[in-house]
Amino acid sequence: MAVTVDVVVLTIRDDELQVLLVERGVEPFRGRLALPGGFIRAEEDAEPAARRELAEETALGGESLYLEQLRTFAAPHRDPRGRVVTVAYLAIAPDLPVPVGGTDARAARWQPVWSVLSRDVELAFDHAGIVEHGVDRARSKLEYTTLATAFCPEVFTMTELRRVYEVVWGVSIDARNFHRKVTNADDFLEPTGERRVLETGRPAALYRRGPARTLFPPMLRTAFPPVLPSDPDS
Amino acid sequence: MAVTVDVVVLTIRDDELQVLLVERGVEPFRGRLALPGGFIRAEEDAEPAARRELAEETALGGESLYLEQLRTFAAPHRDPRGRVVTVAYLAIAPDLPVPVGGTDARAARWQPVWSVLSRDVELAFDHAGIVEHGVDRARSKLEYTTLATAFCPEVFTMTELRRVYEVVWGVSIDARNFHRKVTNADDFLEPTGERRVLETGRPAALYRRGPARTLFPPMLRTAFPPVLPSDPDS
DNA sequence: TCAAAAGTGTTGTAGGTACACCCATGG
DNA sequence: CCATGGGTGTACCTACAACACTTTTGA
Structure with a gap:
C-alpha cells in the first residue's frame, strides 16, 4: 500500500x-x-x-x-x-x-x-474534496485560534489582519469593533511601535504576531456563507 | 508500507x-x-x-x-x-x-x-500518545458540538448529560444554569415527556438527542484542568 | 479643505455566573 | 416533616453589535 x-x-x-x-x-x-x-x-x-x-x-x-x-x-x-x-x-x-x-x-x-x-x-x-476540507478547517480555526496571523507577513496592519477574516469568511466586519477585540485579546498581537504611511489616510500602526495560539474569547461568526468570487461587502 | x-x-x-x-x-x-x-x-x-x-x-x-x-x-x-x-x-x-x-x-x-x-x-x-489526542479532541468538541449526547444512552436525564461535561472536563458545573443553557439551545435535546423516578428526590425529565450537531452559543470553558483520578467537585 | 483610512466613546442587548428560592418524591 | 435531587427567578457582569465622532495623513 x-x-x-x-x-x-x-x-x-x-x-x-x-x-x-x-x-x-x-x-x-x-x-x-x-x-x-x-x-x-x-x-x-x-x-x-x-x-x-x-x-x-x-x-x-x-x-x-x-x-x-x-x-x-x-x-x-x-x-x-x-x-x-x-x-x-x-x-x-x-x-x-x-x-x-x-x-x-x-x-x-x-x-x-x-x-x-x-x-x-x-x-x-x-483533490477538490481535500481542498474543501482545508478551507473548512481554516475557516473554523480563525474563530478560536490566532491562525489569521499566518496569512500576514511578519509585520502587518490591523486592516490587513481584518481583511483575512473578511476574505476567508466572506463577510464584512466592523473595523472599529474588530480593532478593540483583537487588541484586548492577550498576546494575540504585539505592537511594533512603527507606523506605515499609505498613499492616503492616517498612518496605521504596525503589529507582529504575539505568542498566543488560541483566542479567548473566540471570534464568533453565526454562519458560513458559501464561498463565492470575492464579495465580502455584502 | x-x-x-x-x-x-x-x-x-x-x-x-x-x-x-x-x-x-x-x-x-x-x-x-x-x-x-x-x-x-x-x-x-x-x-x-x-x-x-x-x-x-x-x-x-x-x-x-x-x-x-x-x-x-x-x-x-x-x-x-x-x-x-x-x-x-x-x-x-x-x-x-x-x-x-x-x-x-x-x-x-x-x-x-x-x-x-x-x-x-x-x-x-x-498508543498512549494517540489516547492523549483522542481525549483532547473529545474535550474540545464538547464545547461547540452536541457530542456529549454520544456518551449517553438513547434516553437520559439532564443530570446524566451534565455529568458528561463534569467528568470529561474535570470541572463542576452549576446544575441550574446548565439546565437553562441546554434547553435554550435549539435542537440539542428533545423532551420525551417521560420522567424517571430515582431512589430519592424529584423525578427527572427524560430527553433524547435532537437533530443539532453544533452547539451555538458554545459551552465556554476557560481552561482544561489536568486529567486526574476523578474529582470534578474541586 | 476634502477624502480616506485609523482609532475612541457610548449605548443597547444577549448571554454568562452566582445564588435564593420553590417543587416533587421516598422514607 | 425531612432529606434529596429537579427546576425557576433574578441580580449582576462581561462582551458584543451598531454607530456617532475624532485623529492623521496626502492631494
Missing part, C-alpha cells in the same frame, strides 16, 4: 482566498491541476515529507510556514494506479513575493478557491 | 472517563494493553476498517456508534516490525451493558484514561 502526502496551501491574493496548485507532468491526470505532494520516503515522517514536497515542487517552505495535518483519505479507488492512501496537510502562507514555479520545473500557480469548490477548475484525483 | 487503523473508544463508567483497551496476543508487545485496531483490507476504506476491527475485537459496534477520524501517525519507527502508518479514530460510546471481550476471544477492558495519560499503565507502540 502506497502512502503519499498532499498539501493544501492557502493564501490571500487580490482580496481572494487562493490555493496553490501544480500541473501534473505525468499520467494519470497528465496536464491536470493537482495539489502539491508525493510519496513518503522510507525513513521519513509525514510532516517532513509534506515540507519537502512543498519545497521541491513550489519553492515554498521554511520553518515559519504554518503546517498542520488535515486528515487522511483512503478510499480504495481514489488513485487509478492502485491502492494509495494520502495524508493531507493544510498550510497557510502570507502573500509573499514568492517565486512560485519551483526547482522541480513544474508549473505551480495560485488559483482562487471558489473556482475549485465550484468545480469550474477540475482537479486530479479527489 | 502497511496501513492500520486504531480506535480510541471513550465512555464514562463509574464517574470516570475510560478508554477501551485490548490485551495483545502476539508479538511485539505481547500481553501489553493496546488500542483495538488492525490492518486495512485491500478493498476497504479506513472508516469501515475501524468499525470492523472494533466489532471483531471488542463486540462493540452498530451504526449508532459515534466515530470520527482523529489523525494519522507515521513516525518511521513507531512499529518495531517495520514501516506501519496508522490512521487513528475516535469513538464515543454510552456506558451500555456491553459484553466487552469480543468474538475474537481477546480480552478487552475499560481503563480510566488518567491511568494511561499518567503512564501508570503502559500501552503498546505509541
